[in-house]
Amino acid sequence: MSLAFDEFGRPFIIIKEQGAKTRVRGIDAQKANIAAAKSVARTLRSSLGPKGMDKILQSGDGDITITNDGATILDQMEVEHEIGKLMVELSKSQDYEIGDGTTGVVVLAGALLEQAESLLDRGIHPLRIAEGYEMASKVATKELARISEKFEFDAENIEPLIQTCMTTLSSKIVNRCKREMAEICVKAVMAVADLERKDVNLDLIKVEGKVGGKLEDTMLVNGIVLDKDISHPQMAKEIKDAKIAILTCPFEPPKPKTKHKIEIDTAEKYEELRQQEEKYFNDMVKQCKDCGATLVICQWGFDDEANSMLMQQKLPAIRWVGGVELELLAIATGGRIVPRFTELTPEKLGSAGMVKEVSFGTTKERMVIIEDCAASKAVTVFVRGGNKMMVDETKRSLHDAICVARNLVRSNNIVYGGGSAEVACAIAVEEEADKIPSVEQYAMRAFADALDAVPNALAENSGLPPIESVATIKAQQLKDKNPFLGVDCKEIGTNDMKSQGVFETLIGKQQQILLATQVVKLILKIDDVILAGEGQ
């Protein structure tokens, strides 16, 4: 058979017999799959909520990541089990689509599977369970839409947005200065948001970090930050009203793609070649200067000669700028990326109000800040923090918060957090379940129970008695018909999430339920796992 127990009594799947194919069938396969998925979910469970804990992840090279972002944890965990990988994918797709709630979705899927397991024990066919879950998820999303509220904000009144971002940030390590961070995120999003079309291009927001300083020093730069320095130490470090030439060709003699040889057989030819070379350099620099550029940004390196000549022409330059940054720069400054020197014309130059090089701390770390770009409103959030892990984690947290703000700009429907939405859905699903005549009824009830897992985990992580608090909330929601009651994680004294100001986006929540249901259905439908053994 396919299951065995190791010396600690833990079941595992014997597979590793070389060359031999192994297969697990029927109910065993389902149970094994569920166990694997649950084990992934259990790892994440303790990270949920404002008082959730962090994980240390040590990579194969010994680098450390400390995070409580679900997607990041799963991504770096190196899950090898097939079903475990599905859960990782689940978290990732939530991350791509919504950007937040990556932990919640996995916890929900885990809970759904746990419920499914006991249904399987009762002999209910997996497909019926899947059907029931599907129906329940429809009810739940509908209920979410019903209890959602319109959320009013505009360019002047960004306070509600800040509140929402603060909810997201409160579960992260940056919650010490979540107010400041939330403001930064919202300002960044509002700066690039297209309120007419209700869209935000996240590519325009860059999050850069530099170790050192305090978290409080994190700032929003109205422009682009390049982690590069100006190529020659003596070039101007501050350029006002810069005209920027964005080049993807190196300041070097051309290298034709076709294979060729230049034969030198006389001294004259040698001389000619030398002059030719000199001319190349002169021309390159001259072309840059002639089109009126006051700053050259190049994707490649320069020769020492070119560098020196640029310097003599008082033309500051930045070299080795990455492709992504280059594109961003082009968008932001309204310039065109120029692949050849001959194509440089004044109208292809980008312009920026201010370009300056700044240095940090006692080391020689320098960065170039390009501000007040002409064409668009690209912004950069510049993160500082006590150590590298802190900066990385802050960057991830800010990314989540920025995504949330973007989602609100896209669609301004919100539901209330703190598990209140889940409890409300659970009540609705249970009610609906009673009206279903078939076996799916059980599955729907199980779904409702699984929904309780989220507030349960929230309460548990906050050090509250989980079952008791969730039961109280449920009873109260039923009694008062108030869907905004949730777990009081921060021990403020009220269960009303509306007055606590804890929001989440409606699409985020709906997506969570839909994605989790989908994956669970997928897992339930598997009744046969065939693994090709590792070939020699």
Add this chain to the structure above:
Amino acid sequence: MATAAGNADASVLREGASEEKGEHARLASFVGAMAIGDLVKSTLGPKGMDKILQSVQRGRNVTVTNDGATILKSIYVDNPAAKVLVDISKAQDDEVGDGTTSVVVFASELLRQAEQLVNQHVHPMTIIQGFREACEAAKAALERAASDNAGDEARFRQDLTNIAKTTLSSKILTNDKEHFAKLAVDAVLRLKGSGDLEMIQIIQKPGGSLKDSFLDEGFILDKRFGVGQPKRIENAKILIANTPMDTDKIKIYGARVRVDSMTKVAEIEQAEREKMKRKCEKIIGYGINCFINRQLIYNYPEQIFTEAGVAAIEHADFDGIERLALVTGGDICSTFDNPEDVQLGSCDLIEEVMIGEDRLIRFSGVAKGEACTIVLRGASEHILGEAERSLHDALCVLTSTVKDSRVIYGGGCSEMIMSKAVEELAAKTPGKRSLAMECFAKALRAIPTIICDNGGLDSSELVSQMRAAHAAGKKNTGINILTGEVGDMQQCGVVECFRVKQQVLLSATEAAEMIIRVDDIIKCTPRQRE
């Protein structure tokens, strides 16, 4: 066959990976962090001990140091939490340059206290909450205790000297701290507030004793003039270049020489020489009397320079070139076609000087008066290495003090002030958070305790005396390690930089918070190395 039991874990991770959860994870990270703290603990304070570090690479280089950042940088750490501490020490070094040991020791003390709280079943989040509030209170107390003498130049200088002495007293330079404090303060004040440490060059020359170290007002380059060139140049005009002076290759891709007769080879060689000669003539045409190149200068061009009476210095490394350009105010150039565009460097006198056994080149009377060179002398390379690190720390602290001129008293005095403020807050706070605050105060007091212990003093006696004195309102009380008594730090002149202390407090709390929050450690399969 029986199915999976409810709470057993199926192994979903890759083979070789491991996962530690809950209490185990927390224990592992606390233990790791405390081990790192204990490792560097004994180097803290004026009577701290040094460590010998031997590298595993070929040569088995030995470093003797008591600089926390250097020690931690060199050791190989496997424990994730320990890595966090190593990282904050590095960040502290980059940001303010000193306090690298204190920050690690303080963070590990915080964790030691946190461990006890966790054992008493206080939720980690409650501990963090308490630590945060305590940190705010401590920060406020620190700000209140700081004094600012920036307005009064004489007193500010006195402050700087005292800070330098305090910093140096825990290092190898402690015997000559008066001397080095003066060196460091002079050097930093020359910068006139720009805080650009690049302008201060430190040269190590074995020989003599530490006392013979001196500050030179010019710039010293550890190179020599070419053979037969003038050894002393007055009113020098300097061209600083980064250009190949060996053979000037043609960079057009695919070019190669192919000839069919010997004479043609000779012709091309001639052309090559012509090219080099023209380059040299162009350089000489600038009207310079000193030429400094980053790259090699071959004999042929050197000879041309000698004939023209131009001193040529080859192979000045990149740092040297950049610094020279900075101090003499010249451009670094690589092409020589437009003499009118190039800014030449200048200085009053270039001469060859002897330091110990070596000949070096000194540029004095440079255009920018801010730069200077500190020449360190000492009995062995190890001493010199440690002396440079110590001096670097002192210089960093001084520059941060110039930027933020607030100072506070050292000798454990500031820690006592902070711990008093935190304890007052704890007394007023209801709930379990107050437990965490008390622990924070205890961790703060651990620093003077360790300093006493390292000095072989009766720590419990002294710290409690100090605590009593602070409670009685004597706010300047601290430990005078040299006499082994409690005393007034204002009179002893033990002063520290406010910014360093603040940074220690903030980053240590941040790091401790990060480690306490962890409840799960997942280690991936180590990458197989051949």
